[in-house]
Amino acid sequence: MSKLHVTTTVNGEVQEFLCEAEETLLDVLRDRLGLTGSKEGCGTGDCGACSVTVDGRLICSCLMLGAEAEGREIETIEGMAEGETLHPLQRKFIDMAALQCGICTPGILVAAKSLLERNPDPTEEEARYWLAGNLCRCTGYDKIIRAVLETAADMREAS
Amino acid sequence: MDYHAPTTLDAAVDILAGASGDCRVLAGGTDLLVRMRSDMAHPDAVVDIKRIASLRTITEEDGGWRIGAAVCGAEMGEHAGLRAAWPGVVEAAQLIGSTQVQGRATIVGNLCNASPAADSVPAMVAAGALARIAGPEGIRDVPVEEVPTGPGKTSLGHGELVASIFLPDRAERSGDAYLRFIPRTEMDIAVAGCGVSLTLDEDGGIIRARVALGAVGPGVMVVAEAGRMLAGSHLREGGLQQLATICSAAARPITDKRGTEHYRTHIAGVLARRAAVIAYARAGGTLE
Numbered sequence: 001m002s003k004l005h006v007t008t009t010v011n012g013e014v015q016e017f018l019c020e021a022e023e024t025l026l027d028v029l030r031d032r033l034g035l036t037g038s039k040e041g042c043g044t045g046d047c048g049a050c051s052v053t054v055d056g057r058l059i060c061s062c063l064m065l066g067a068e069a070e071g072r073e074i075e076t077i078e079g080m081a082e083g084e085t086l087h088p089l090q091r092k093f094i095d096m097a098a099l100q101c102g103i104c105t106p107g108i109l110v111a112a113k114s115l116l117e118r119n120p121d122p123t124e125e126e127a128r129y130w131l132a133g134n135l136c137r138c139t140g141y142d143k144i145i146r147a148v149l150e151t152a153a154d155m156r157e158a159s
Numbered sequence: 160m161d162y163h164a165p166t167t168l169d170a171a172v173d174i175l176a177g178a179s180g181d182c183r184v185l186a187g188g189t190d191l192l193v194r195m196r197s198d199m200a201h202p203d204a205v206v207d208i209k210r211i212a213s214l215r216t217i218t219e220e221d222g223g224w225r226i227g228a229a230v231c232g233a234e235m236g237e238h239a240g241l242r243a244a245w246p247g248v249v250e251a252a253q254l255i256g257s258t259q260v261q262g263r264a265t266i267v268g269n270l271c272n273a274s275p276a277a278d279s280v281p282a283m284v285a286a287g288a289l290a291r292i293a294g295p296e297g298i299r300d301v302p303v304e305e306v307p308t309g310p311g312k313t314s315l316g317h318g319e320l321v322a323s324i325f326l327p328d329r330a331e332r333s334g335d336a337y338l339r340f341i342p343r344t345e346m347d348i349a350v351a352g353c354g355v356s357l358t359l360d361e362d363g364g365i366i367r368a369r370v371a372l373g374a375v376g377p378g379v380m381v382v383a384e385a386g387r388m389l390a391g392s393h394l395r396e397g398g399l400q401q402l403a404t405i406c407s408a409a410a411r412p413i414t415d416k417r418g419t420e421h422y423r424t425h426i427a428g429v430l431a432r433r434a435a436v437i438a439y440a441r442a443g444g445t446l447e
Binding site: 004020021022024043044045046048051054057058059060062063064065067068070111114115129130131132133134 | 160161162164185187188189192193195196197205207209231233256257258259260262263345346
């Protein structure tokens with residue numbers, strides 16, 4: 001079986017890769033493009049550690065085939081900081097210690113960024129529901145939610 | 160495995176009809192990819208229908224709404240017109256999975272996955288939705304409840320796929336609602352679910368009612384007796400109790416890790432009366 005040739009845009013850069021039809025987008029990102037920030041927690045769409053956006057829509061990259069990425073615009077955790085300058089969410093997560101082991105953190109940051117782009121002033125309930133598909137086994141979520149809400153307040157003030 | 164991404168419905172049907180092995184339709188993939196990952200499905204080919212433009216839209220048609228098979232739950236939730244017309248169907252679709260799953264999962268996929276606990280299905284059945292099936296013989300429209308025939312099984316023939324769901328023209332003073340019970344507040348599979356769709360007369364009397372139950376039988380159940388009982392009533396306390404009794408009596412659940420037969424039987428009635436109250440209010444009725 002010959003591999004599929006796919007052209008897509010990842011974090012603003014055109015990328016080409018060859019993949020098998022069965023390979024997920026997560027497999028492609030990690031194993032073919034070397035973007036290992038997206039994590040595989042469950043591989044079945046339950047944990048959110050592989051969260052990315054495709055054409056602006058938050059998804060689990062383990063539940064999408066790499067072949068489906070043809071012509072799409074993909075954003076991953078690697079595109080979140082601008083050079084050495086961290087995104088306000090990344091900065092706040094460090095300042096408020098909103099992470100422990102860190103496996104869930106890339107997915108949560110990508111998901112939280114997507115939330116704030118759609119809703120710059122979420123309530124705690126809205127933030128908790130939006131992030132319900134991102135599991136964290138360390139923090140108990142409280143620090144994460146507080147960091148997201150504080151970042152939202154900072155970003156509203158700055159704009 | 161072969162990956163196909165046709166750009167027309169005819170091409171998708173040709174691929175499905177011409178396939179000799181196990182050829183699956185890939186819409187959102189939130190069930191299919193999990194099955195592949197879990198070694199429960201080994202398709203020889205998948206047909207990705209998301210490149211077919213006509214299946215990606217929500218359009219008004221004859222006063223009703225047509226939802227393409229590649230439209231995800233998040234897109235339904237963002238569509239103000241659809242939300243206003245069929246809030247129960249939209250809320251049912253949006254109960255499926257997380258934000259990430261909503262970005263992919265489709266109601267047609269939910270229907271064709273044929274899980275007895277599919278959240279969007281009782282809501283669609285209550286709404287009187289039609290599934291448009293495309294296949295080698297052409298197009299046919301069937302009531303959605305005729306698509307799943309048992310857990311994991313559908314009535315679709317070789318080469319056929321569900322292209323869209325049609326939610327009919329909603330009469331004035333109509334409302335629908337879907338409620339499910341899960342032991343937590345989010346990200347779980349229904350222990351029981353109930354969709355109710357009501358149409359009222361000018362005095363708040365119910366002139367038409369459809370009630371459907373999920374997760375309490377091998378497939379979605381239309382509770383015709385509940386619909387007949389509600390028609391002509393004003394949804395007073397006695398009627399609500401009667402509705403609950405009828406729905407509990409109709410329930411044929413199994414005992415599994417999500418709930419016992421006894422509990423599910425009871426909760427089916429509770430959900431029916433609560434969903435009816437919401438649907439009634441959405442239809443403009445005032446409970447006495």
